[in-house]
Amino acid sequence: MPSPRLAPLEARYAALRHELASTGYLSHGSVYRRPAGQSGNRFTWSTKVKAKTVSLALSEEQADWLEKAITEHRRVQKLLLEMRRLSRQIMRTRFPDPERRSPLSKKVLRLI
Numbered sequence: 001m002p003s004p005r006l007a008p009l010e011a012r013y014a015a016l017r018h019e020l021a022s023t024g025y026l027s028h029g030s031v032y033r034r035p036a037g038q039s040g041n042r043f044t045w046s047t048k049v050k051a052k053t054v055s056l057a058l059s060e061e062q063a064d065w066l067e068k069a070i071t072e073h074r075r076v077q078k079l080l081l082e083m084r085r086l087s088r089q090i091m092r093t094r095f096p097d098p099e100r101r102s103p104l105s106k107k108v109l110r111l112i
Contacts, residue, residue, distance in 0.1 A: 003093050003094070005093050006093045006094060009086055009089055013083065013086045013087070013090065016079055016083050016086070017083075019079060020076065020079050020080075020083075023072065023076055024069070024072045025065075025068070025072060026069055026076060027047075027069035027070050027073055028073055029046055029048075029066075029070060030046055030070065031043065031044070031045050031063050031066050031070065032045075032046065033063065041058075042060070043057070043059065043060055043062070043063035044056065044057060044058065045058050085110065085111060088111060092111075
């Protein structure tokens with residue numbers, strides 16, 4: 001018989017899966033918007049490639065699009081982090097721990 005503590009964990013995990021399914025375009029890096037009147041490209045995207053920073057000049061439309069993709073990427077990373085944490089909680093709730101001399105702490109499993 002499933003534990004009563006398991007149902008809310010699995011419900012939250014299902015909600016996260018549903019949220020992940022609605023993911024839009026993704027990109028990492030950052031967009032820099034230089035104030036009007038300054039010299040240089042007004043909109044620049046930069047990211048790391050093989051430990052080197054790479055920059056690319058953008059149009060305003062490209063900068064807007066990339067900022068949304070970067071925001072979406074960060075949202076997905078947070079979702080995945082929570083899904084990994086919940087997965088470990090579900091595993092610990094669903095299956096009994098084996099006999100140990102000292103029990104595993106929540107800190108070891110990164111549950112806190």
